[in-house]
Amino acid sequence: MVESEAMATWDKEVDVLVVGTGAGGLTAAINAADAHGDVLVVEKADEFGGTSATSGGGIWIPASDLARDAGQADSAEEAFAYIRPQSAANVPDGTIKAFVDQAPRMLRWLHAKTPVRYDSVPYPDYHVEYEGGKHGFRTHLPRGIDGRLLGDDILKLRSASPAASLGGIVNWSFTDTNYLLFRHKGWQKVLAKMLWAYASDWKHRLRSRKDRNLTLGNALVGGLWIALRERKVPVWLDTPLVDLVEENGAITGAIVRHEGKTVRVRARRGVILAAGGFERNAEMRAEHLPGSPDPTISGSQVNNTGDAINAAARIGAGLRNMQSTWCAPVFRVPGEDRARLSSIERALPGSMMVNRDGRRFLNEAASYHVVGQKMIEGERSGGKTSPAWFVFDATYRKKYPAGPLFPIVPDALQLKGVRETMKKASSVEGLAAAIGVPADTLKATLARFNADAITGVDTEFDRGGPAYDRMYGDPSVKPNPTLAPIVAAPFYALPIYGGDIGTNGGIVTDENARALDTDGHVIAGLYAIGNTAASVMGESYPGAGVTLGPAMTFGYVAARHAMGVNA
Incomplete structure (x- = not known):
């Protein structure tokens, strides 16, 4: 914290300072600009987009206009009934109600004011069986955007993660993924079209590997960037937040490091912190996540080190649920700077997960948050569940991906790190020896699993x-599309870990995204959104897009509140 009395002058003055260029931060900046605010955005990294750019780009929005047009009946009341029992008890009803009320408005604004376009899709909530759960149309997926519209700015857009692209290079959509995953009729043409589009962009290839076919999180961030640029909002990259400036209990600005200099920025109407969580900070993980202290267990990008959370804590902001993450099972490839989320392969037939004793311990096809939670909790209680082993056979190996292990591609041509971690044997006994589990136990586990797979x-x-x-x-697999016997040699196994895709505990906020102090009082001039704030979902993960949906919604809310715009 820096007291304003020590500040002789301000180096720059704006109405709103936004810290972070993820989807939430960009949404806030655009809204503040539309309210005639003088806005500055600062970003710690030398690329824009944050974790949002590396993600699938999905947003969870209940009762949207798009869902209604698709014939899905929904309401804010049903969404509240669904979220409330899943979210943490320390998350107030008012915060949840603010999200479910404002989320459809945010999406309506997004379509009206930016190039970003979403489709409401029949993707079920993760817990449809709960009151208020829906079998689809709350998750919205982004349409692609032509990256040429960004001009040279494409070079500064953070690339998709290796888990959300082909080989970490070629962008793909969810439709593309589905075609390739199940090899629907015409999948070869889909693959050829993707590869040709990338390779034929030869002038751009001469200067960058970045794909200008923007999909998923790249499409979302790219569209927001175009809208921000149209409003001529300045963005300072490679500009980390150093501290917040407080005067008489209110935040009046911030100190940032820009072009090698300390710059004092006054924010007349507010500072909006949208800088992500702390998952890549080893010291903070050791303090708050003792069962998962290793930053490389995260699938998030490397700049999320909790700078904004720590700055807010120094001026007395309250923190909530710091022990919580967006849990996920992950694969780790030696030499890569992040883990790879396992989202699809666990539900594919002909695979299972076993602990280090060779026993199954969960429903592998559950949501990645639930699976990740169970792996971490199991390891803490002595269950030998992280790392565990992802086991599959030759049939699976030929048909489906297993994290970084691609089908069709021979073992010898896989990435070196993948070859180093993959275990392979011609028999179950041989695989048991390779992964260090009792052969009799693994054989018994397989026998029961295979018998169940036959019945479905x-x-x-x-x-x-x-x-x-x-x-x-x-x-195509009957009677249960997630089950098939594991019987065809050779047998394979990959280590799989209980990790995360980000932290979701952080600064305590109210229904307007205003930061609260440790006594629950509003800290004037300070807002927090996204993973910098304690999630409205508590420690739960109700559906695909509950990270970005609230981040963008509360970015919309925070900017409008700071600029005095009525709902």
């Missing part, structure tokens, strides 16, 4: 029973 009923963990499980199952 998982008698241990009901895999494929809940509606969400079948989302990524293979529809």
Whole structure:
């Protein structure tokens, strides 16, 4: 914290200072500019987009106009009934109600004021069986954007993560992924079209590997960037937040490091912190996530080190649920700077997960948050569940991806790090020896799993029973699209870890995204959104897009509140 009395002068003055260029921060900046605010955006990294750019770009928006047009009946009341019991008890009703009320308005604004376009899709909530759960149309997926519209700014857009692109280079859509995953009729043409579009952009290839076919999180961030640029809002990259400036209990600005100099920025109407969580900060993980202290266990990008959270804490902001993450099972490839989220492969038939004793311990096809939670909790209680082993056979190996291990591509041509971690054997006994588990135990586990796979009923963990499980199952496999026997040699295993895609505990905020102090009082002039703020979802993950949906919604709310715009 820096007291304003020590500040002789301001180096720059604006109405609103936004810290962070993820989807939430860009949404806030555009809204503040539309309210005739003088806005400055600062970004710690030398690229824009944050974790949002590396993500799938999906947003969870209940009762949207798009869902209504698709014939899905929904309401804010149903959404509240669905979220409330899943969210943490320390998250106030008012914050949840603010989200479900404002989210459809944010999406309506997004379509009206930016090039970003979403489609409401039949993607089920993760817990359809709960009151208020829906079988689809709350998750919205972004349409692609032509990256040539960004001009040279494409060079500064953060690339998709290796888990959300082909080889970490070629961008793909969810439709492309589905075609390639299940090899629907014409999949070769889809693949050829993707590769040709990338390779034929030869002039751009001479200066960059970045794909100008923007999809998923790249499409979302790219569209927001275009809208921000149209409003001539300045963005300072490579500009980390150093501290907040406080005067008489209110935040009046911030100190940033820009072009090698300390710059004092006054924010007349507010500072909006949208700088992500702390998942890549080893010291903070050790303090708040003792069961998961290693930053490389995260699939998030490397700049999320909790700078904004710490700055707010120094001026007395309250923190909530710092022990919580967006949990996820992840694969780790030696030499890569982040882990790779496992979202699809666990639900594909012909695979299972076993602990380090060779036993199954969960429903592998559950949401990645639930699976990640169970892996971390199991390891803490002595269950030997992180790392665990992802086990599959030759049939699976030929048909489906297993994290970074691609089908069709021979073992010898896989990435070196993948070859180093993959285990392979001609028999179950040989695989047991390779992964260090008792052979009799692994054989018994497989015997029960295979018997259940034939009947289509998982008698241990009901895999494929809940509606969400079948989302990524293979529809050509009957009677249960998530189950098939593991019988064809050779047998394979990859280590899989209980990790995360980000933290979701942070600064306590109210329904207007205003930061609150440790006594629950508003800190005037300070707002927090996205993973910098304590999530409205508590420690739960109700559906695909509950990270970006609230981040953008509260970015919309924060900017309008700071600029005095009525709802």
